[in-house]
Amino acid sequence: MRYFLEVAYDGTRFHGWQLQPNALTVQEVLDDCLCKVFRLPQVETVGSGRTDTGVHATQQWVHVDLPQAVQPEEIQHKLNRILPADISVGQVLPVGSEAHTRFDAISRTYEYRITLQKNPFLVRHAYYLSRKPDVANMNEAAQTLLQLEDFTTFSKVKGDTKHYRCTITQAQWREEGEQLVFTIKANRFLRGMVRLVVGTLLDVGKGKLTVAQFRDLIERQDRRLASGAAPAQGLFLYRVEYPENYFTQQRVSFEELLAAQIREEESSL
Structure with missing residues (x-):
């Protein structure tokens, strides 16, 4: 049964x-x-x-x-x-x-939460940033994810993954009071992919990468080009759809x- x-x-x-x-x-x-x-x-x-x-x-x-x-x-x-x-x-x-x-699942949605205000009650459920990144630039870069399908750059080296293609249908940052929330939806995700995407988008928001450089590092399909992974505590598997x-x-x-x-x-x- x-x-x-x-x-x-x-x-x-x-x-x-x-x-x-x-x-x-x-x-x-x-x-x-x-x-x-x-x-x-x-x-x-x-x-x-x-x-x-x-x-x-x-x-x-x-x-x-x-x-x-x-x-x-x-x-x-x-x-x-x-x-x-x-x-x-x-x-x-x-x-x-x-x-x-x-x-049978056709999509998974993840949310990543960042708090801009130090809060002891969010220590386990959000990543604290003392300075607000440029949300507009991060959203512009995030739209690149919808236009590409090979995400080798955001994959971990080890694993039994046969290919690195994913169809991303949503990737967007929004502000909720003192929090920033990133929502990303796709038919599949590579192991560790979302945290690597978030970490690299944050580098765009901090001015360490341009939007053009963000797209270029994805197209070059080189794992060494991705920024460090964002901390785990901010990430949630939010919804699975059928x-x-x-x-x-x-x-x-x-x-x-x-x-x-x-x-x-x-x-x-």
Whole structure:
């Protein structure tokens, strides 16, 4: 029985989303809680995307297969009772067995937050800058991202990435009081890409790079040309989107889940 879980988390103390040896990750904690709640020896969740160490998520979709039909509200309630305070489960949706959180997603949106006023309550959720960068120049440079598709310059050297092409459909800075918020949306992102983009755009805002130089370093496809990555605490996986009417088409009723469970039990006799 497959379920989609909408998960949010504060990534401060985690080494990213994905399971890895000798490091605490969000996926590890969620999988362990699912095992405890449903008394299973092992559970394998699949996330809609990966987030790096210290990065947060307001919406990370996860799918999981459970051996029995369970009311969505029960899954949500039981998980939120034992999950730590920095992870929560929102919507829980029963879906068809072919639905896939990662492969079916058509876009991901990230937000990067900067605070221009020192605030102890934003230490874990925004990057503090003592001087305001030139937002107009950063927005002009950001529009370049919509015109290009090879982002080798903003990729990390290591990894199993087969190509570096991404289709970016939104890239814009906006001011919210004493904060600057950068929103970027694409069909896919390279590992560490958003923080490298933000760090390089900030160099444009600080006058270290011109808009023309920003475009040139992308077109030259040389990883050494990118500026340093912006700190992780300001980055959020903000939204993951699926095709129109996706959940209407994929959603399965609890009664259908029960019927499928009965068929499986009968076939195993």
